[in-house]
Amino acid sequence: MDTVFIRALGVESIIGVHAWERRLKQRLTIDLDLAWNTAAAAADDDLSEALDYAAVAARVQSLAAAESCHLLETLAERMADTLREEFGVAWLRLRVSKPGAVAGAAAVGVVIERGQPG
Numbered sequence: 001m002d003t004v005f006i007r008a009l010g011v012e013s014i015i016g017v018h019a020w021e022r023r024l025k026q027r028l029t030i031d032l033d034l035a036w037n038t039a040a041a042a043a044d045d046d047l048s049e050a051l052d053y054a055a056v057a058a059r060v061q062s063l064a065a066a067e068s069c070h071l072l073e074t075l076a077e078r079m080a081d082t083l084r085e086e087f088g089v090a091w092l093r094l095r096v097s098k099p100g101a102v103a104g105a106a107a108v109g110v111v112i113e114r115g116q117p118g
């Protein structure tokens, strides 16, 4: 299975269960692995046949900015749904990291996989 990936994408979102977390946007980082057959794009050397990682990154950032979830799980699920619907991705793995949320940990977060790998 071929994949297109994005690592350590910074996004801003209102996210968290505590009252103080509902008042300001926090920075999260996103890692994505997206199933995509890269052979057609490679054969024609054509971006229109590729999964455009710049377009995916911009969509993830815009979605995060528009959401105000309590849980990382909820935000992750909404991102996965959106990417699968809008970009036609059959399978993805998505990590949402919240740096500094827990004392003593560099980051905490969730990893989800959705869909069927090709």
Ligand SMILES: Nc1nc2c(c(=O)[nH]1)N=C([C@H](O)[C@@H](O)CO)CN2
Binding pocket: 015, 016, 017, 018, 021, 070, 071, 072, 073, 098, 101
């Ligand atoms: N599984 C989760 N646990 C926790 C979350 C979360 O989104 N998923 N969130 C919090 C708080 O918002 C935390 O980031 C700050 O205390 C706690 N646990």
